[in-house]
Amino acid sequence: MLDAKAFGCFRHANRAPASPYLRGFSDDVLIPVSRWTEVREDEITGAGLTTLIGSDDVGPALIEDAAHRALYVFNHFEYDSDTLKQEYDRDVQAGTAINVPVNYYPNDDPTQAPMNRWRSHAHLLYGNWVSELYLTTPYDMTQIGYASTDLRR
Numbered sequence: 001m002l003d004a005k006a007f008g009c010f011r012h013a014n015r016a017p018a019s020p021y022l023r024g025f026s027d028d029v030l031i032p033v034s035r036w037t038e039v040r041e042d043e044i045t046g047a048g049l050t051t052l053i054g055s056d057d058v059g060p061a062l063i064e065d066a067a068h069r070a071l072y073v074f075n076h077f078e079y080d081s082d083t084l085k086q087e088y089d090r091d092v093q094a095g096t097a098i099n100v101p102v103n104y105y106p107n108d109d110p111t112q113a114p115m116n117r118w119r120s121h122a123h124l125l126y127g128n129w130v131s132e133l134y135l136t137t138p139y140d141m142t143q144i145g146y147a148s149t150d151l152r153r
Contacts (some may be wrong), residue, residue: 006033009065009117010086012055012075019064020132021071023120024124030103030117032056032084039074062125069136071129077122085114095123 012029031053031111038040038059044051049072053062071136076083082100088110091098138144 002036002038003101005036005098006038006058007087007099008033009104010055010058010075010102012053012058012061014052015054016050016052016064021062021064021125021133022052023051023128025121029053029061029121031055031061032079032104032118034062034076034079034084034087034101035074062119078124080089080120081114081116081119083111 009030012031014020014025014027014029017025017027041051041060044060044063048065048067049097050064050066051060051062052064052071054060058075061073061075063074064070084104088098088101100107100108100110100127101114106115120132138146142145
């Protein structure tokens, strides 16, 4: 559990630019975050997993579990432009103590319309993920679920 909610748009580093899941990604990615918990980098590596995208401020964002052909997404590429605004407005209306989402509104001013600066990376991630599933799934359906060699060769 975190002492305060990680809330806003945080810069993340592309830590695995050669990963097929990160084709087309820049070195620096802005990703919406809205959570009260964290997973630490030492827990990720201790579990034999790899951080593909991570932040010094809010930790790992995209984790690869190569042994299980799985990706784990801890932050919110899928958010619409106004999702953090809706969460913020809801909490303000309810009288819940909440900070203005970091790096979300222009000049951190909630009277201004938020800008979506993560949409292109979201499309890249999900497109790359589907492509990788397609390229690495055996044509022979009886082989799905069994260990196989890299089918992209």
